[in-house]
Amino acid sequence: MPQYQEKTIVTRVEQLSCENVRITLKAPEIASCCKPGQFVMIRTSVGKDPLLRRPFSIHQADASGHIQIYFKIVGRGTEILAHVRVNEEISVFGPLGRGFTIDENLPTCIIGGGLGIAPLLFLAKEICRRKKKNCGPDLIILGGRTLDEVEPLVNDFREVGIRTLATTDDGSYGEKGFVTDVLKSVELAPNTQVYACGPEPMMAAINDFCLAEGLRCQVSVESVMACGMGACLGCNRPVGDGKYVHVCMDGPVFEAKELKWNL
Amino acid sequence: MEFVKENHSGPDLRVKIGSLHLANPVMTASGTFGYAREFENLMNLHRLGAVIVKGISLFPRPGNPPPRIVETACGMLNAIGLQNVGVERFIKEKMPYLDGLNVPVIVNILGGSIEEYREITKRLEGVPGVAGIEVNISCPNVKEGGVAFGGDPQMAAAVTTAVKESCSVPVIVKLSPNVTDIGLMARAVEDGGADSVSLINTLIGMAINLKTKRPELANIIGGLSGPAIKPVALRMVYEVARSVKIPIIGIGGIETAEDALEFMLAGATAVQVGTANFVNPRASEEVVEGISRYVQEEKLHSVREMIGALKLDPLRNH
Numbered sequence: 001m002p003q004y005q006e007k008t009i010v011t012r013v014e015q016l017s018c019e020n021v022r023i024t025l026k027a028p029e030i031a032s033c034c035k036p037g038q039f040v041m042i043r044t045s046v047g048k049d050p051l052l053r054r055p056f057s058i059h060q061a062d063a064s065g066h067i068q069i070y071f072k073i074v075g076r077g078t079e080i081l082a083h084v085r086v087n088e089e090i091s092v093f094g095p096l097g098r099g100f101t102i103d104e105n106l107p108t109c110i111i112g113g114g115l116g117i118a119p120l121l122f123l124a125k126e127i128c129r130r131k132k133k134n135c136g137p138d139l140i141i142l143g144g145r146t147l148d149e150v151e152p153l154v155n156d157f158r159e160v161g162i163r164t165l166a167t168t169d170d171g172s173y174g175e176k177g178f179v180t181d182v183l184k185s186v187e188l189a190p191n192t193q194v195y196a197c198g199p200e201p202m203m204a205a206i207n208d209f210c211l212a213e214g215l216r217c218q219v220s221v222e223s224v225m226a227c228g229m230g231a232c233l234g235c236n237r238p239v240g241d242g243k244y245v246h247v248c249m250d251g252p253v254f255e256a257k258e259l260k261w262n263l
Numbered sequence: 264m265e266f267v268k269e270n271h272s273g274p275d276l277r278v279k280i281g282s283l284h285l286a287n288p289v290m291t292a293s294g295t296f297g298y299a300r301e302f303e304n305l306m307n308l309h310r311l312g313a314v315i316v317k318g319i320s321l322f323p324r325p326g327n328p329p330p331r332i333v334e335t336a337c338g339m340l341n342a343i344g345l346q347n348v349g350v351e352r353f354i355k356e357k358m359p360y361l362d363g364l365n366v367p368v369i370v371n372i373l374g375g376s377i378e379e380y381r382e383i384t385k386r387l388e389g390v391p392g393v394a395g396i397e398v399n400i401s402c403p404n405v406k407e408g409g410v411a412f413g414g415d416p417q418m419a420a421a422v423t424t425a426v427k428e429s430c431s432v433p434v435i436v437k438l439s440p441n442v443t444d445i446g447l448m449a450r451a452v453e454d455g456g457a458d459s460v461s462l463i464n465t466l467i468g469m470a471i472n473l474k475t476k477r478p479e480l481a482n483i484i485g486g487l488s489g490p491a492i493k494p495v496a497l498r499m500v501y502e503v504a505r506s507v508k509i510p511i512i513g514i515g516g517i518e519t520a521e522d523a524l525e526f527m528l529a530g531a532t533a534v535q536v537g538t539a540n541f542v543n544p545r546a547s548e549e550v551v552e553g554i555s556r557y558v559q560e561e562k563l564h565s566v567r568e569m570i571g572a573l574k575l576d577p578l579r580n581h
Contacts, residue, residue: 003304005544043542048337048490048518053542093544226332226339227541229305231297233317233343234332242325244346 003229004029008092010084011066017148019073020115021082028065030094034058036123037099037220037253040069041228043091044077052226053093054078057119057197057252067092070118070153096228097252100218104130106193107137109186110162111179111206113198114144117153119220120197124160133161137189140164143179143198147172180205190214196256197221204261217256223247266565274558275565276551278312278532280510281433281458283367283395285312285533288566289523289551292514292537293318293371293397293437294343296547298357299364305544310551312533313367316357318399320372321379321386323349333470333479338489338516339538340468342482345373350386362392369395369435377418377425384429395432398422398457401439401464413439413464416451423455433458435512438503440492441467445499446506453507461512461535462503463496489538490516497529504530504571518546520553527569 012024030040041053054077056069073082084090100123108127112120120140128135140162144150150166151173157164166174167182175182179202188194190213196206197220210217225235228248236244237251238260245251245259266277276287290313296302299314308314326346333340348356353370361368370393374380380398387393400422401413412418419436427434436452438445440463449460465486470479478484496515503511510533513526518539526534539546558566 005305050334051337051489051538051542052334052339224330224332226334226341226538227544229544230301231295232332232341232541233294233326233346234330234341236326236329236331236346238328244325244329 002029002033003094003096005091005093006030008090010086010088010090013084013086016070016152020070020148020152021073022059022068022070023081023084024066024068025090025092026065027067027092030092031061031065031067034061034067034095035099036102036126037119038095038097039119039228039252040067040092040094040096042069042081042093044080050077050080053228054081055222055225055228057220058095058122059118060122060125070115072115093228097248098250100195100220100253102127102130103193106191106216107189108135109138109183109188109192109194110140111183111194111196111198112140112142113179113202114149116196116198116202116220117142117144117150118197120195121153121156121160123195124157124162128160128162135162138162139186139188141167141179141182143167143169143182143202145169150174178202178205180209183209188213188215192216193218195219200261203256207256207259207261211257218253219256219259220253221247221251221259223252266567274555274563275567276555276558277565278510278567280395280435280512280533283313283433285367287312287551287554288527288531288533289547289554290315290369290512290533290535291540291547292535293399295537295540298361299368300360302540302544306548309365310548311366312551313369313394314361314364315369315371315397315535316361317347318345318371318373319347319350319353319383320345321350321374321383323347323352328481330479330481333485335468335470335487336491338487338491340470340480340485340487341465342480342485344482350383354386354390358390358392367394368392369397371397371399371437372426373399374422377422380422381425381429384426388430388432393432395435396426396430397435397437397461398426399437399464401437401441413448414442416447419448420451420455423452423457427456435459435461437464438462439464440495440499446502449503449507453509457509459510459512459532460503460507461514463492463499463515466492466495488516490518492516493522497525500526500531501529501573517550518543520550520557523550523554524557524569527566528571528573530571530573532570
């Protein structure tokens, strides 16, 4: 599995809402080999503070050698990153981790909540490519607290060619409610592969639903991490019996039923 | 020191730690470099002076619950809790690869009792590829061992002697900065038979989340590392250099060749690159390259001229 510490160039910065930003980077080495669900570690400063790289899932990657990240400003690192300008150089390390497993013979349901939508566009595009655009039975459900978290991305998903439903907690966009409400209201084929990424309670609820319905479910989880490559051992997550997995190497994508959902 | 002239083109970067000959003074700090294989596609492992692997205990340890790390100003706190595969699996699963590297491998060990340190050392004795042992008496993140040995000169000396008696390779003792007089600790382990001391391990620290009113780490306290601790580390290396005759390995916030050379001026014979490996997987190799350039540019006969070459007379104004 090739990994690169690549000097990338910012080619586009999109302020999708007051807190959510999407950045496009010219990163030919990483773009050439990354898979949906994998992530990169980005240095937000050239100095000593902030010191550590920040993990970001790959939002999109394309054959022209670009990758995209999509994030919310939550701290100093993301604050700095939100203010980069086109043509600036950024150090990106990746691709890292184990991505989604795709079986193009299965019907698919992709569910994203809030920032958890980030890795799913790349996934939706890859599924559509592998299915040669025969995505009739497939479904995407995007949710967020408010319109800001969902609306700016919905068109990108619709353009992929998979039916896309939207929901917000406050009803400011799409259906009012949670993604799980939508999930429970739709008919899914019994062999559907569910993919989910979002807040922990959302993924835990989807896991419960999938277990009850006998559906396969893969989730992408997040964690603080220092290195992203199995050296620091800082991104552990309990799986029961006092055992841990490491999000950077064993994940970030896991079979939902294998994780311990501690809420 | 006996450094036979060799027919090689580059500058002379060789140093000696006890009977251990290193091609250059740069090692990777334990716990920041996995078992080296993690870095094989990201850098040239063969450029390193030595590899020090993640601390090994007699039995496997699952480590602490999350969150285990948190970033702080110019550094990070960790409370990994010495997660490792245990000495048996280490020998079976990790050592064959490490033995294949053309670089000395130093195994960092940790025990809960003097007997345990002795047991681990005996298991490692004679294992192909083990070039040295670094004794961790200073981990702040586990209940047993760590503090008791790292803060008590007699206990530290006893552990050192037990390890030294149980192996034929050089023994390095990694010192804790969380003591009143690190020079005293260094002398104690030197008297106990240590071939070298490495310092500093992490400084005990804490971070609190105001929003949740909780500690940031599940372990509550953790070890501070990174550029934030470099001034403390330099001071301690300087002090220890005045306390012992055995070679010192400097550790603490080293990111660049300049950092490493400062440690050598303070009295270090070699250095370890730690937290920087997380940010830049090539950091240790870049430190080697930078030292090599410095030795050439300054027209030094060898990098060894830098060891303890700190000038204490005041700089005259020109």
